[in-house]
Amino acid sequence: MSDDEEKLPAEPTSKANRRKETVRRKYGEDYYRRIGKKGGITLKEKRGSEYYRTIAQKGGKANVVKYSPEHFAEMGKKGGKATKESQGADFYSRIGKLGGAARRRKS
16 A cells, blocks of 8 residues: 555444444443433332323333234243243242232332
């Protein structure tokens, strides 16, 4: 390569990417995670838990429209199988014997 030729960067960088890198160097790798968490906490304090309950219900209703009952049955079976593998075969027996007592004890 001669002295006349320009050296191109390995990857094209936009102004936004350069700004992100500058912010990361100045404030640390987890800066965006920290400010996102602060924003979430502020929103929770501002709107309350009812806000989250409402958006969760909307998401749940959208999923009911989107997916069939068979899909939910399959997801439930997968979740049960994963729980059985992680907690052991006697897990459901133990919680079954507790009955409603486990829920009453939590409160």
